[in-house]
Amino acid sequence: MLPSFAIRALSFAVAAAMATACGSRPQAPPTFELSGSTMGTRYVVKVVGGGGDVEAERALAELVEAELTHVDELMSTYRAESELSRFNRHADLTPFAVSEATFEVFAEAARISDWTDGAFDITVGPLVEAWGFGASPASAPPSDVQVESLRQRVGFAKLQLDASTRSVRKLDPAVEGDLSAIAKGYAVDRVAEALEAAGFPRFMVEVGGEVRVGGTNDAGAPWRIAIEQPDAVSFQTIVPLVDAAVATSGDYRNFYEWEGGRVSHTIDPRTGRPVEHALASVTVVSGRCVTADALATALSVLGPDDGYRFAVANDVAALMLTRWAGGGFDERSTPAFQRLLDEAGVR
Ligand code: ADP
Ligand code: MG
Numbered sequence: 001m002l003p004s005f006a007i008r009a010l011s012f013a014v015a016a017a018m019a020t021a022c023g024s025r026p027q028a029p030p031t032f033e034l035s036g037s038t039m040g041t042r043y044v045v046k047v048v049g050g051g052g053d054v055e056a057e058r059a060l061a062e063l064v065e066a067e068l069t070h071v072d073e074l075m076s077t078y079r080a081e082s083e084l085s086r087f088n089r090h091a092d093l094t095p096f097a098v099s100e101a102t103f104e105v106f107a108e109a110a111r112i113s114d115w116t117d118g119a120f121d122i123t124v125g126p127l128v129e130a131w132g133f134g135a136s137p138a139s140a141p142p143s144d145v146q147v148e149s150l151r152q153r154v155g156f157a158k159l160q161l162d163a164s165t166r167s168v169r170k171l172d173p174a175v176e177g178d179l180s181a182i183a184k185g186y187a188v189d190r191v192a193e194a195l196e197a198a199g200f201p202r203f204m205v206e207v208g209g210e211v212r213v214g215g216t217n218d219a220g221a222p223w224r225i226a227i228e229q230p231d232a233v234s235f236q237t238i239v240p241l242v243d244a245a246v247a248t249s250g251d252y253r254n255f256y257e258w259e260g261g262r263v264s265h266t267i268d269p270r271t272g273r274p275v276e277h278a279l280a281s282v283t284v285v286s287g288r289c290v291t292a293d294a295l296a297t298a299l300s301v302l303g304p305d306d307g308y309r310f311a312v313a314n315d316v317a318a319l320m321l322t323r324w325a326g327g328g329f330d331e332r333s334t335p336a337f338q339r340l341l342d343e344a345g346v347r
Pocket of ligand 1: 182248250265266268293296297301
């Protein structure tokens with residue numbers, strides 16, 4: 001069985017806290033480092049100034065783990081008793097009251113769906129399952145008839161949010177929520193904000209390749225986040241970041257081959273089928289990781305041309321890698337992404 005949320009392992013290698021200066025520099029504050037498993041993937045947390053004291057380190061570990069567990073227990077589709085699974089079983093038109101955290105994620109999902117005209121859509125779950133990327137592996141892709149019938153249950157407009165009662169109402173009892181493309185980013189934000197609230201503004205938090213950094217690294221320099229080159233072990237680009245989040249969506253970690261073609265885990269809600277374009281990975285930088293995570297998936301759906309146009313028109317900082325037929329990648333970044341690199345003095 002595939003693990004909870006996302007299935008893709010790390011799409012980033014995180015090169016954090018790298019001292020670039022040769023020669024002497026002031027004594028770096030001790031960094032606390034923690035890693036482990038959550039949401040079916042791995043996480044890494046580094047907290048500058050958080051190391052050195054056993055009791056303080058234990059408290060930091062508890063704080064981080066509490067946030068991650070909270071999100072996993074609420075939003076996993078693999079836990080039968082998660083709030084999301086209970087919502088999915090609620091085949092009823094009456095409003096379903098949810099926790100603050102789940103409501104926040106549904107609300108951000110709805111905002112990104114509106115913004116991207118439905119390219120991002122958390123109701124794609126039944127299609128994700130049918131195409132073999134859910135809890136049970138599929139033996140073959142669904143037929144056109146099955147896809148058409150499942151599409152009747154899909155559409156973000158079938159969910160109605162009510163902030164005053166903090167509830168979500170299904171306008172079609174068969175609709176379900178799948179938060180796999182947004183919950184990791186949300187968990188990263190939760191951990192980042194908990195660290196800030198505890199008095200630690202300098203950190204790097206990463207869950208399954210979605211990253212947020214606070215302040216500078218232990219050398220006092222921007223955190224250096226490496227974006228992996230699809231299909232290879234080398235890095236494509238290093239992005240220097242201060243107080244920002246970055247997420248990558250890609251077709252190269254979680255896919256299967258069928259009749260000579262690549263079947264992606266990103267579903268185009270407009271067709272009910274996995275995306276088929278040559279876009280291999282999309283990286284988005286934003287203030288919040290929940291936004292970066294969802295936008296990266298949305299741009300993956302829109303593809304190399306429409307996605308790029310959308311990102312430019314909406315001032316989204318994005319880096320897109322497209323496969324060349326003969327091998328290799330075409331790298332295209334938006335002006336907003338280029339500004340980030342220019343400001344940091346890269347290229
Ligand atoms: P990626 O790194 O490629 O974004 P994620 O794990 O973050 O991978 O998201 C992929 C998951 O998102 C899929 O397995 C599926 O559950 C869900 N998903 C697929 N297509 C969409 C879509 N159009 N909108 C929202 N979620 C989607
Ligand atoms: Mg994602």
